[in-house]
Amino acid sequence: MQKRILIVDDEPAIRDMVAFALRKGDYEPAHAGDAREAQAAIADRVPDLILLDWMLPGTSGLELARRWRKDALTREVPIIMLTARGEENDRVGGLEAGVDDYVVKPFSARELLARIRAVMRRAREDDEDGSIAVGALRIDGAAHRVYARVDGHDEAVPIGPTEYRLLHFFMTHPERVYSRSQLLDHVWGGSVYVEERTVDVHIRRLRKTLEPTRLDAMVQTVRGAGYRFSAAA
Known part of the structure; x- marks a missing residue:
């Protein structure tokens, strides 16, 4: 079964671009434009990894990451933050919220896939320990x-x-x-x-x-x- 990756971003063009890259990398993409849609997608099937935009309508990606790290259903799901915030304090804030890695916009499909593979490889190695x-x-x-x-x-x-x-x-x-x-x-x-x-x-x-x-x-x-x-x- 293909690994399912949930893309949480309020910009359809970015979701489509990321989904295209994921399919090329042999992953199954799922889409969400806000916190409500993300929760519905997780309820349908817990993803193997979440790509989470920092800036979302209503609830920020940072708050979502904190919430998911407290939820038994999503606590162990790796999260990569997609963000235009490249400053060190912002990146540290994301890590403190429980994010496993971050990719600063604009990013290439090659970089994104490399980050995904690295995070998922570490998670797989953990399971084998x-x-x-x-x-x-x-x-x-x-x-x-x-x-x-x-x-x-x-x-x-x-x-x-x-x-x-x-x-x-x-x-x-x-x-x-x-x-x-x-x-x-x-x-x-x-x-x-x-x-x-x-x-x-x-x-x-x-x-x-x-x-x-x-x-x-x-x-x-x-x-x-x-x-x-x-x-x-």
């Missing part, structure tokens, strides 16, 4: 879920796809310090251009994810060196 436990945290690789041992019981930890990859890497390499550039290479891949500040954003998101279980201190900052994951926190 095995289970691992460190301290009170456990990853069930087959189910693609994270659990925390709290008061003697396993509690599911809602987590986004990028934070999942970051946590999995940390848990398979505990007690070692990694610089931002090393984390980019190992978690995002050396062939993907992502700014080092992206690591800081997702570290904050990972800590916020673990906060309710009081395990956020396991993700440690090592001043001047990078980050370390430790069960001894």
Whole structure:
């Protein structure tokens, strides 16, 4: 079955252009012009990836990304933001909302497809990873879920796809310090251009994810060196 990609953009010409590129890349496109249509499309069939425009009528793409990251149905669906906002603060804002990658308009079909393949490849690799436990945290690789041992019981930890990859890497390499550039290479891949500040954003998101279980201190900052994951926190 073809991978289904939902295009959420209020400009029909852009949706048509992106849909054409997706078909050429052997993906199945679905269309939505606003938040309501996007929700209807997701209810019909959860997509394998969402291409989300920043500027939408009524509800912004940023707000939609935050909403979908809180929804169990869409929490693990990769999101690529399509945006004319190229400033660093805007890109960081998108990442903090739970977006996995971004493409700045105008973009080429070749660049878009490359970004899609990279994000979906990372998601596929996540699914193939095995289970691992460190301290009170456990990853069930087959189910693609994270659990925390709290008061003697396993509690599911809602987590986004990028934070999942970051946590999995940390848990398979505990007690070692990694610089931002090393984390980019190992978690995002050396062939993907992502700014080092992206690591800081997702570290904050990972800590916020673990906060309710009081395990956020396991993700440690090592001043001047990078980050370390430790069960001894």
